[in-house]
Amino acid sequence: METYYINEHVLSANVRTVIKNAQDKSMYILVGRWGVKGDVLSVYNMNGEVLATVKQTTYAFPSRFDLYDRYKKIGSLGRLISFNRDIYLVKQLNWLVLANVNKQTYRIYSFKERLMLMEKHTVYQGDYYKLSIKNETLAPVCICIGAVMDYWAKNNEKNWQKVNSFLSPKASYQSMELIREKIKSTSR
Template sequence: MPEYFIQERQLSSVTRTLVKDEQGISLFLLVGKWGGKGDVLALYKMNGDLVARIKQSSVIFGHKFDLYNGFKKVGSLKKIFNWPGDFYYIQQLRWMVFGDIYNHRYAIHHFNKVVMEMDKATLVTGDYYVLSIPEAADAPICICIAAIMDYWLYNRKKQTDIDLDATPDFS
């Protein structure tokens, strides 16, 4: 099963993120910006070909992200509920994301078929997220979903700091 390695805490940052294989060879580059409606992260092969991208389509009442395989929209990811654990769904792909999101140990399923499993590993060069993806063709979208999960995890406090009952001050 192909495995993809990403340096820990790089997915949610604004920096360039390299995705490597088991031998440490760079396969993909994830670049872009998070935070506002319309912001985009793009995933490129190392030869410069665009393979997938994420577009932030909503920031009010929960973030929503559109997923693209190249330039074709393949789905939208949104949180369905978070008790007792987080559960995310991509209706168009019929993919479910669930598990221990907080500790980066979760999976993506299409019914009873595993699409991706996320775990962590410590190597000589540092701490990494390990994405096990049985079908190499699913890797670009799975990497994008992992980036969204990382973003939601590390930006959770910012989202919960908004007081929806507060009266705006227009003075």
């Protein structure tokens, strides 16, 4: 198993992210942005070669992402089921991604074999994601999938914050007062 670390706060941000190994050596650079259909995120080696790319193909629900190994399309990532845990499928590769957004853990399986485990890891420098990947050749594509998982988790968190603020007791009380005023004004 190969181990890599990515700073949690910059993984799905629109900035360059350095990915380091367990010996604190810079291994990859993650570059790109999210948010609009057609946006791309790429993993480069330290020599500047593109190793893997993920491209957002749809923005509306359900979001889809195409995965590329170098410049060759190898699969599409899409959500299958969303209950207590989210389940995603990488078509063409027959990979299953299991996401526990609350615990911030993500696993990639190929049949019964685990290819990657991505989990939150806190050290004195800050919060990181620790990626344990079966072998180094899978690392760039797995990093792209991990970035998508983080992106979806953060988008879901923002959406829940909006819903919770709308449903908060204060907001509900204010809404009820507005309705009462409307009824009073129309009955006069």
